[in-house]
Amino acid sequence: MSSAVDYSLLEQLREIVGHDSVLSAHSELVVYECDGFVIEKNCPDVVVFPRTVQQVSEIVRLCNEHQVPFLPRGAGTSLAGGCLPVGGGVMIVLTRMREILEIDLRNRCAFVESGVVNLWLTKALKGTGFHYAPDPSSQGACTIGGNVATNSGGPHTLKYGVTVNHVLGVEAVLADGTIVEVGGPAEDPTGLDLVGALVGSEGTLAIVTKAWVRLTRDPEGVRTMLAVFDSADAATNAISQIIGAGIIPAALEMMDQGILIAVEQAFRFGFPLDAAAILLIEVDGLEAGLDESRDRIEAICHENEAREVRHAQDAKQRALLWKSRKQAFGAVGRLSPSYCTQDGVVPRTKLPHMLRRITEIGQAHEVRIVNVFHAGDGNLHPILLFDERDTEQIGRVLRASEEILDECLACGGSVTGEHGIGVEKIEFMSKMFTPSDLEAMARLRSAFNPENRLSPCKMLPTAGACGLEQVHPGRRAAL
């Protein structure tokens, strides 16, 4: 326990949330030492589980009185260390704020607490004709609050947009403990778009406790197909040609041979193991237009030398296809003891070039890389395979990751499409943005979080100036 978190703070926290909602034993705290980014770890000094926004506010005020850092956490599925408790302090876990407070179909919105799991909302809406569009692969575990913090995407965001396009407003606790409502169920809230600033701020501006989210009509129909290619170039050319033809599929995902083998072993879908790449393509919307879109896509795939185009025959086949895609990361365990996923973005027309470069970079560093990604958005997820017990391998993986992301930037892209900066990619911020850009971001943070006590040392490279000890200096580069 750091000296700042003393017995009196612990006692006061217990008074706020009750004894059963405070963890302080090391054996319990290790669960919270990292999120899905496992390279850097640090235990919080205390973990608290508030049930109400008032409790969150009181906890935050207490942390300020005691001058200890604090940060929010949802399910901890984030992939960039956004909920790594740098410098220890108090971790505020929102998973006990788990009520779906209101579903208002007439006004196409729902009001939910931050700890509601993404999939719970999907299930609650089943049969209503509406759904909540953002569908990250971790949707069975991740929370809406976490989705808001990271501006989560998912396969279907190609057509429907990412989280920020679906959040109308939030209730949040500011860094000084003030409770605010930002935006709300009516569109175009007055003044500055603080909702837009909060979504994707990775918990560094405020702690979101509730959200009004936009509900989307279920599509009347859907066509899901699988196009098999003998070369990755052909597959990526097909992708930019489909988008360029003015078709916006609901989802357009690519898996290369390396990942296909693992996925096939895990799910036995019947993927051709000798294919260089497959595209998983889904169009949805009115039945009246679907066959036409499907046929146009199929024709484009054939023009680009697709070996075959298969169609999901029923809902069961479609579900299995999506299960294979969404759990692809889980199947990677069959290929290697450890892996790290990158999250670069390039303009879609640069995909053929980028995939070739990823292969070359992997070869140069003797790192095996497999690919499964949101191709329609140009959002790549190369997966670098290694064994974390071998420090020499880790070094090579780090260098390869860095080169991949540098290449994304050289192509006019971004170092993160949906995972966030967190602690993982802090050092890339100064490659992507000028000092003046970063200064503007630091000023925005100062307006919300002047003491920088809320989730310090995240997102901005200047965060190092917060004076907190870094956990593994030198290792936060790329992985």
Place this chain on the structure above:
Amino acid sequence: MEHATLSAPLPISENVTPASVEEVATCLLGAASTGTAVYPIGGGTSLDFGRLPSQLGMALQTTGLNRIVDYQPRDMTISVEAGFTLQALQQTLAEENQRLPWDVPFANRATIGGILATNHNGPRRYGDGTVRDDVIGIQAVDGQGNVFRGGGNVVKNVAGYDFCKLLTGSLGTLGIVTRVTLKLKPCPAAMALWTGSFATWDDLEQILAALVTSACRPSAVEVLAGPHEILNSAWPSAAPDALGWLLVALEGSEAEVDWMSQRLEQEWHAQPVRSVERIADDHANRVWQHLTESAAPQKTSLSLRINVVPSATIEILALLREIDPQAVLQAHAGNGIVLAHFSEDLAQDLPRLLVQRIHPSARKHRGHAMALSGPLLPELTRQAFFGPPPSTASLMAAVKKQFDPHHILNPGRAIFDLE
């Protein structure tokens, strides 16, 4: 200027028209050092937006920033300088069968930067979202002459804080937008515009509620009430005793639009919609233009915008109609946005009615009202103009202070700018 003009001229002592972001930065650095107020101006089509300022200052015309920086049709993105007009941009995009689904009055003069600053959204917001959804990269100059950017050139990007959102609708109070990168959409192959009238507000709510779960997926759901000029000319067969008219736009492939048209007609047959008609294509363009242009200032006492939860649209329409039977009313009814142009007869009572009835009603339905334009503007108190400030006003002011510490960017205009 065409049509109605400013309620009162901006207090301008000098004009500058920088031709590059560097020149904008130099202007702002100079203005910051002397504490000179700066009023950014694009096409000058929305200068009434926000409270009328009092401080004498410099007009910074963005029309010198008028280049397309980079257009990548196959990536469906474009980078363009802020002073480029919407019409010129749409013409460029149309050559590639692409578009921005933006409906903005005076598109021949309205600039991309101005549209962003005022967050102007028209009928198609129902199906295509709002301006902020299409901005993927932004460059601006803050109140100290610092050039800063957010976002980038790719359609999916979560690196850093989202200045694309923060600056959209900020009315130039945090920075002057100099360049934006936009996400484009394919032009739909077909469009149909359907109309029908309704006799009571309750009937209207029944129809609107049904549209939320309609088999069709409209791109616009509009309501018109009151003496719109278009009703005398382009309307197919306007029923004279109707309380108002609904307009639903359907867009998509030929097959989709045909199918939706059939379905909508069937659905409306079972609902209290009268005089159902698909507006013929030659009229449809004029009607659509009216739906877009009627957001512009009118020759009336005051124009007002009210946003509420969509289900409360009829209560707001009913209230406004009761207050002023001659008010020209338009609602982006699917989104709960109501535009009202009040008649000149009402000028004397409006300030009081705003404070006592309109703002409280908007608030009750989770939204707010804001005066847009009209000769009455200078006479409105802050309270009558904006209604009560949001609970986040001090936070907004704190953000403003970080980006414009000398308080020179559009001073006194925004709701959070308590000067």
